[in-house]
Amino acid sequence: MIENIKCDHCHLEFGKDVMIKDDEHYFCCGGCQGVFHLLSENGLDSFYDKAGSTKLSRPVEEFEDSITFDTPSFYDKFVSKDKDGFSEVSLIIEGIHCSACVWLNEKALGQMDGVIEAYINHTNNKAKITWSDSNVKLSQIIDMIRAIGYDAFPYDPSIQEVRADKARKDYYMRLAVAVFGSMNIMWIAVAQYAGYFTGITQEIKTILNTAEWILSTPVLFYSGWNFFKGSYYGIKNHIVNMDILVATGATLTYIYSIYITLNNSGEAYFDSVSMIITFVLIGKFLETLSKKSAADTLDVMSKNIPSEISVIENENIVLKNVNDVEIGDTIMLRLGERAVIDGILLEGESNFDESSLSGESEPILKKVGDKIVSGTTSIDGAIRYSATKDFTHSTLSNIVSLLESAIAKKPRIEKIANRLSEHFSLAILLASFATFLVWFFGGSGFEVSFMIAISVIVIACPCALALATPVASLVGFSLSLKKGILFKESAMLESMAQAEVIVFDKTGTLTNGKPSVIKHEQYENIDKKLIYSLTSSSTHPISNGVSEYLKDESNELLALNNLEQVRGRGIKASFNKDRLLGGNALFLKEHGIIVDDSGEGSHFFVAFKNTLVAKFTLKDELKDDALNSVERIKKFGLLTIILSGDREESVKEVASALGIKEYHYGLSPEQKSEFVQKLQQSKKVVMAGDGINDILALANADIAIAMGSGSDIAIEVSDVVLLNNSLVTLADSFAIARRTYSLIKQNLAISLLYNAITIPLAMMGYIIPLIAAISMSFSSLLVVGNSLRIKWKY
Amino acid sequence: MDSSVIAMMIGVSTFLGAIALLAFLFAVKNGHFDDSKKMMNSVHFDDEEALNDAVEKEKKREKLKEKNYRPE
Numbered sequence: 119m120i121e122n123i124k125c126d127h128c129h130l131e132f133g134k135d136v137m138i139k140d141d142e143h144y145f146c147c148g149g150c151q152g153v154f155h156l157l158s159e160n161g162l163d164s165f166y167d168k169a170g171s172t173k174l175s176r177p178v179e180e181f182e183d184s185i186t187f188d189t190p191s192f193y194d195k196f197v198s199k200d201k202d203g204f205s206e207v208s209l210i211i212e213g214i215h216c217s218a219c220v221w222l223n224e225k226a227l228g229q230m231d232g233v234i235e236a237y238i239n240h241t242n243n244k245a246k247i248t249w250s251d252s253n254v255k256l257s258q259i260i261d262m263i264r265a266i267g268y269d270a271f272p273y274d275p276s277i278q279e280v281r282a283d284k285a286r287k288d289y290y291m292r293l294a295v296a297v298f299g300s301m302n303i304m305w306i307a308v309a310q311y312a313g314y315f316t317g318i319t320q321e322i323k324t325i326l327n328t329a330e331w332i333l334s335t336p337v338l339f340y341s342g343w344n345f346f347k348g349s350y351y352g353i354k355n356h357i358v359n360m361d362i363l364v365a366t367g368a369t370l371t372y373i374y375s376i377y378i379t380l381n382n383s384g385e386a387y388f389d390s391v392s393m394i395i396t397f398v399l400i401g402k403f404l405e406t407l408s409k410k411s412a413a414d415t416l417d418v419m420s421k422n423i424p425s426e427i428s429v430i431e432n433e434n435i436v437l438k439n440v441n442d443v444e445i446g447d448t449i450m451l452r453l454g455e456r457a458v459i460d461g462i463l464l465e466g467e468s469n470f471d472e473s474s475l476s477g478e479s480e481p482i483l484k485k486v487g488d489k490i491v492s493g494t495t496s497i498d499g500a501i502r503y504s505a506t507k508d509f510t511h512s513t514l515s516n517i518v519s520l521l522e523s524a525i526a527k528k529p530r531i532e533k534i535a536n537r538l539s540e541h542f543s544l545a546i547l548l549a550s551f552a553t554f555l556v557w558f559f560g561g562s563g564f565e566v567s568f569m570i571a572i573s574v575i576v577i578a579c580p581c582a583l584a585l586a587t588p589v590a591s592l593v594g595f596s597l598s599l600k601k602g603i604l605f606k607e608s609a610m611l612e613s614m615a616q617a618e619v620i621v622f623d624k625t626g627t628l629t630n631g632k633p634s635v636i637k638h639e640q641y642e643n644i645d646k647k648l649i650y651s652l653t654s655s656s657t658h659p660i661s662n663g664v665s666e667y668l669k670d671e672s673n674e675l676l677a678l679n680n681l682e683q684v685r686g687r688g689i690k691a692s693f694n695k696d697r698l699l700g701g702n703a704l705f706l707k708e709h710g711i712i713v714d715d716s717g718e719g720s721h722f723f724v725a726f727k728n729t730l731v732a733k734f735t736l737k738d739e740l741k742d743d744a745l746n747s748v749e750r751i752k753k754f755g756l757l758t759i760i761l762s763g764d765r766e767e768s769v770k771e772v773a774s775a776l777g778i779k780e781y782h783y784g785l786s787p788e789q790k791s792e793f794v795q796k797l798q799q800s801k802k803v804v805m806a807g808d809g810i811n812d813i814l815a816l817a818n819a820d821i822a823i824a825m826g827s828g829s830d831i832a833i834e835v836s837d838v839v840l841l842n843n844s845l846v847t848l849a850d851s852f853a854i855a856r857r858t859y860s861l862i863k864q865n866l867a868i869s870l871l872y873n874a875i876t877i878p879l880a881m882m883g884y885i886i887p888l889i890a891a892i893s894m895s896f897s898s899l900l901v902v903g904n905s906l907r908i909k910w911k912y
Numbered sequence: 913m914d915s916s917v918i919a920m921m922i923g924v925s926t927f928l929g930a931i932a933l934l935a936f937l938f939a940v941k942n943g944h945f946d947d948s949k950k951m952m953n954s955v956h957f958d959d960e961e962a963l964n965d966a967v968e969k970e971k972k973r974e975k976l977k978e979k980n981y982r983p984e
Contacts, residue, residue: 168956202977203977204976217949217957218957220954221954221957225965228965234969234972234976235973239947239950240949240953240954250976283946290940290945291937291940291941294937294940295933295937298933302926302929319915322914322915322918325915329919329922329923329926332926333926
């Protein structure tokens, strides 16, 4: 037994024999070794103390040329100048695991000559780098990031993101002022209420009133500014919204209280003014807190589309901006690169991962003359192909532009509280006005009538109404997060509860999305470690599936010689001079071994010393508990449909296994989205998917649910992300959404009931200030308490 | 007499509170809370070296600024 030891850079464990020994240090690969030496040469080795035993990702050894970062087109798009004439760029750093990684990047970049500042956000790993162009080039900075084992992508810190940040900051500040004002007014109010019952001199009362006046002024006019703005737009569009109720209620109360204070008699209501503003502002703040920004979506999209690609001109490789590539140009696609322009293969062959477009989980071998579709990735070979379309007409670019328009006009299910508040606000304002008229013409003086009219507005303070939805949503939101469901916007819970149809993608959503071994036939005895060593040398999905299967019983690597990957066929190696083969039937036949590859699924054959020793049958299987979860979702009364780009047989098999009656196969991404749009005309649609082939449909659906393992773009486009990819969680998310929605309705009922009791009392003039304040807080507490009940069941 | 003491006490305590509020608003405005993890994380590495680095950074900026503006 060979002991496992940790690599001195990335801290991953491997058998001692496969490690690179370097003095007293051990490394798993040349990449780790390189980074380790680089850090110690630059005096940065304290990084390892800071990182502790955190496992790092192994440094990638091959990168696209960083020279693209110095091109004028890149500068145009991503680089800006600050006030001192230094260049600034925003990057997303990949591979950051811990705060020590942030420290290392900041430190290593900061030590470079010409780099003025490297700031990395600990929360989202976005970096802002400022440098002087005359001393250092951006490509050198990127090379440094890569040399220490990370990678960087540029992103455009679009105006939208800046604006979202600014709006959030603005809320923080207004809220801080509101809370400060209200809390101070409350302790002054305690003295006033005590005085109300035990007696207080008018002199002291005026002092207290004046203090409250001073404190409530910034609350009303600074913190409450949004309500005035909202009322202005409401009036302009002839809508009586909640903002109008809040603004008029607070302002009238404020003016009345000033009159009381100056007149030295009666009760001032400054505490109500600040409380109304603060509570409603908190409600609004909770809503914005969990709103997703569309800005992030666009960042990830531009990361996936390279802005420059390699074109061959006169036998030289030149970098061209994708927009400048013309039809007929010869494009070079390296291993692992994604094609961004459609074309026809000229030279070389490679397996292509088309799962992002068709949902087909097994790679497809492309030979000379085959079509290359943009958006697909070359897995195991470098090819040259001729462009048949320009960038704007290529598949990928079409999808992106369709996506942008879909995000822009995404339907929003109207929130129940918004519908309610419109009628509510109008009713209260009218009731208050009527109260004033009745009392005034009933013979009471102007002062008394006005005070009673004001008390109607104050008592009807929509605090509870404003908190009803956000608090319940937020509780549901945090609960679902614990279960591995990320709602990007807590208001989505409400929308999801009203959904009527759920549309599933097949590959990756209902199935695991990668082939796994369903049958293993052993013909001859062989050390399984040999097979494991062979399969784990390849990144092909089939060999990954076999390694995964064998991992449990034999996860040791043996030293194989002459490892060779044969594209579209398999892997060849020798062990102690005996030949070891692993691959498909064609591959073995070419080496003189006849095998039987009939039967369903994909096959992986292993031959040792020219005899067949084992056969693995692999299939993309249904996820665990798929059946149970689909049953549960059906019980909620949802119609289930499968949309897939896959072949009929495989879609049909999945559909019948899950008891889903409606299924559609062979659909392109556009067809999927058309289907969803058509469905939407009569129903509210939830779409669950994971791949790039689903993003259009996801962007169009009322609610989009993405698998956490799905493509970045799918996750960004979606409203809900299932972090653990499980269908059980999907069913849970519906359960939580429904529970939250029913509690929102209860909350609204509570606040309306409260108003139904108190408003008539106020109209009759029975409400004294203390009762108004207590009942106002009580109804809000009731709503918050009721919302917490969401957690009881789980 | 009584009431002026109360007025003064309310005034002073509110004023002290307002100073804290203004400090908070100043911090929010200058991006102190933009990165929610930074405060807890960077505490680990907050030492003399970090302080030196910050000073060096300022110096470097000034130096490069001069160079940038040098007439050519």
